[in-house]
Amino acid sequence: MQQIPQDPQEILEHVFGYTEFRGAQAEVIDTLMSDRDALVLMPTGGGKSLCYQIPALARPGCGVVISPLIALMQDQVEALQAAGVKAAFLNSSLPFDQVQNIEGALLRGELDLLYMAPERLLQPRSLDLLSRIQLSLFAIDEAHCVSQWGHDFRADYLQLNCLHEQFPTVPRIALTATADQRTRAEIAQRLDLQAAEHFVSSFDRPNIQYRIAQKDNPRRQLLQFLRAEQQGNAGVVYCLSRAKVESTAEWLRQQGFNALPYHAGLPAQVRAEHQRRFLREEGVIVVATIAFGMGIDKPDVRFVAHLDLPKSVEAYYQETGRAGRDGEASTALLLYGLEDVVKLGQMADSSDGSEEHKRQERARLNAMLGLCEITSCRRQSLLRYFGEELAEPCGNCDTCLEPPQTWDGTQAAAKLLSCVYRTGQRFGAAHVIDVLRGSENEKVRKFGHDRVTTYGIGKDLSANEWRGVVRQLVVRAYIEVEGEFQSLRLTEACRPLLRGEESIQLRKLPPKAKSSRAEGRKSAAPAELLPADEPLWDALRACRKQLADAQGVPPYVVFHDATLRGMVELKPQSREQLLAVSGVGDSKLERFGEAFLAVLRDYETVTSD
Known part of the structure; x- marks a missing residue:
């Protein structure tokens, strides 16, 4: 094994094969080389790992990396070993004799980097082991796990402030790709990093094309996307429930795709095997709940598709960020509908959290819905959520590439709101739409709704168009969806609209796309190649x-x-x-x-x- 140089620039070139640092990497490394702490916010694919790997190699001793997932440790250690770095991990997947061998190598000073889960690190035996060696630094990866407001909270992260107490002279670096200003403050406070230098890189991932569309036969929409653009590519399809994960993966296999399910209900061996195949085989699609993906270090994921609405912008950003970590062109496709809004709203309201927590969850959901409904640049809105301004529209999202059309929905909205009122504010969207369109079904007649004044006044719009009206009025808080039967109820905000004192522009539904069986390149070669x-x-x-x-x-x-x-x-x-x-x-x-x-x-x- 070659001798690793001590200069960070030489390590970058000779170990990792790159000639220049990116963004704030050089400043972060210099901070750690100077025995100072750092809090690093850098997007997925932005080069966070080098920020601690290089100073761990350049400084005397072993660098200890706290990582929340076994898969992430294994990925990073394999990549480091391939580059000639003496790296190892300690976690529950290893047999006792292998653990002893690694601990022996650590005590003999034969390791440059050691990866550990927070649970193992906090054991008295582990802390004692670390007290007997020279340490170059501590790196706390996925640091947003410390935040109780975050989407990946891990209680063990709350105790990691002990590192500062027990090893006060060892520099520490905390890293995350997703944290708003409040979460960053919480990370600094809980990890005792108040004196750390903060490095906040741009959240922008310009290589990812963001597309958000209303559900209109989502399986057909997904199939068209895959066949026309993603043949032979690796990707992740996210679903909200385990049952939907299973059925979608089976359906994709029937369509000829190499698709595997992944969710917490599968046996651990099956999950591990599916993850292994995703990492090591070409063109595998994983259909998953959000239990999959955190820390997955696969650089060539060409697409992430959501068949259900994420519960927050943070979750959406992190999940879409698993595409295109190598900087190559990638796509994030999100399909959502009214049923998603209802389901996630009910989940937030029925959670065991405090009223403040429920309000925060609802606010996060509303921000996510706002991102879906905007008619301006998606990327500008996404970055603004994280406190960053993009001066010009990005030119690489659906609203930039095909600006949505709007129409004056004032009259249609008034009709719908009036129908909700006339039917007693105790029926769901499907029934209200049936009344508006003059349906003669049994339920409409049973409740006498064929005799209300709003019966049949909405025949000029299709049922799909009316669902679009309902969805946009819910998002804008003119209507609430309540109870077990998802009843539509009016809010105070709708009064000016019903009185004719206010107008409303609604987003036009895109025309239905024709089914496509276009085949992509079998090898998924980059588009710019001759x-x-x-x-x-x-x-x-x-x-x-x-x-x-x-x-x-x-x-x-x-x-x-x-x-x-x-x-x-x-x-x-x-x-x-x-x-x-x-x-x-x-x-x-x-x-x-x-x-x-x-x-x-x-x-x-x-x-x-």
Whole structure:
């Protein structure tokens, strides 16, 4: 194993294969090198890991990384070992003899980085072990887990302030991708990091295209998206319930996709196997509840699709952030409907939390609905939620690419509100719409609603259009949805509209898209590659897969897609030229260089004949 240099810039180049630091990385590293603490807020894919990995290698001793998930530890340790770093993890997945071997290596000073779950770190045995070695730093990853307002709260994180008490001279760094200003303050307070320097990077992920659409046969919408744009790509499909996860995964398999379910109700072995396949096989789609994904370090996820509404903007941002960690073009598709609004509202109201907690949950849901309903740039609205302003519309979200049309919905809204009132404010949307459209079904006749003045006054709009009106009036708080039967009730806010003192512009529903069976490229080659280079791209991916299988690691641990694309663009023919490709460091050049050079030389020979 090669000798690791001590200078951060040299470590960046020779260990990780990059020539320049990104964003605030250099400042964060300098802070830790100077024995100071840091609180780092950096988007997923922004290079958080290097902020603690490089100073842990440059400083004397072993760096300890507190991470909430076993899968994350394993991913990062495999990637570090492939780069020639002496890294290990301690968690419940290891047999006792392996734990002893790792602890022995730690005591002998043979490790550069050690990953641990907070539960293990806080055990007296672990703290005693750490007190007997030289420590370079503590890194607390996924630090938003400390926040009781957050979506991934972990009680063990609350005790991590003991690190400052027991190891006062060891610098600490807390890192997260999702935290608003209040959550950042809570992280600093609970982890005793009030004196830490704060580094808040832009939340913007310009490579992700955000698309949000109303549900209109969501399975057909998802299938069209996958067939037209994502054939052969890896992705995540999020659903709210376990049952929906299972049925959606089975349906996708029937459509010819390599789809696997993932939720907390599956046996642990099945979850682990599905996660392993997602990481190591090409083109796997995981259909999951939000139990999946936190800390998943797979860089080449090309899409994240939500078939149900996330409960908050923070959750939406974190879940969509699992796409495109490698900086390549990716898509976040969200399909939502009135039933999502109702279900999440009921979940918030029926939670065991305090009234303040319920109010906060409802406020978060309303912010998420606001993001769905806006007619302006999605990215500007998303960033504004996190306190960041984007000067110009992004040009890479659905509202920028195809600006939505609006229509004067004042009269339609008044009709609907009046019908809700005339039917007694105790029926759901479907029944009210039936009355408006003059349905002759048994339920309408049973309650005498074929005799109310609003019966049949809404025949000019389709049932789908009326559902759009209901949904937008709920979002704007003109109507509330209450009770077991999801009854529509009027609010005080609707009075000016009913009196004709106020008008309202509603978003037009997009026309129904035609079903498409378009096939994507079988190898999912980057769009910017020339057609003539696609055979080389496929050959490099095949070489990477073969090496990864032989090593028992995911393909991206060998090289990221961006590094393969660099090989396609530069077509290096020597070790020196290959080392110039971003992402190729000294260790990977030694281990994998000749195999890739053989592919590149063969291609050059064939194309020059």
